[in-house]
Amino acid sequence: MFYRRILYLGQFVAAVLLPTWVLVSRGLLDDGIGWELLVYVIICPFLSIAMLIVGGLIAARGSVRSARAVSWRDAGLLTAWYLAIISYGFWAWTILAVLVVLLTVALFWSSVWQFFTETRARFRGLVADFEQTAQTSGNLGSMASDPASPRVIIIDPDQINGAR
Numbered sequence: 001m002f003y004r005r006i007l008y009l010g011q012f013v014a015a016v017l018l019p020t021w022v023l024v025s026r027g028l029l030d031d032g033i034g035w036e037l038l039v040y041v042i043i044c045p046f047l048s049i050a051m052l053i054v055g056g057l058i059a060a061r062g063s064v065r066s067a068r069a070v071s072w073r074d075a076g077l078l079t080a081w082y083l084a085i086i087s088y089g090f091w092a093w094t095i096l097a098v099l100v101v102l103l104t105v106a107l108f109w110s111s112v113w114q115f116f117t118e119t120r121a122r123f124r125g126l127v128a129d130f131e132q133t134a135q136t137s138g139n140l141g142s143m144a145s146d147p148a149s150p151r152v153i154i155i156d157p158d159q160i161n162g163a164r
Helices: 002-030 035-059 062-067 072-090 094-137 140-145 157-161
Strands: none
Touching: 002 035, 002 072, 035 062, 035 094, 062 094, 072 094
């Protein structure tokens, strides 16, 4: 639980630090100054935006907010994703770049799916509560014959201004 909480709290910090790490490390360690660095200057903000979107989808789930910890599936995918990005900062191998892209897509769709299923379950629970409330209070016809029900007064606007 401790590790999942760290991932929950650190996912937005990682969205800034990890792309910056890739940009700086690629510029200093391997590629130097040139066209390759320009490619990283263009690509790293997209990685940061993708990380913010995934973090937002994860944080939008009610179970994650209440527990203040990501799910186990999120923890595994986030760990693999972060390690792939950190590794790509050291070694500019094509396979690592492909792994980062595949993990980005997998984490995005996993987050969307978990968000959808959790929201659907909460909505079904809300509808069940409404149905239960409607069944216990009876239908509208019995409420109208009940003398304790509140009175409803309808005022026609034409009667207020006078029939002109």
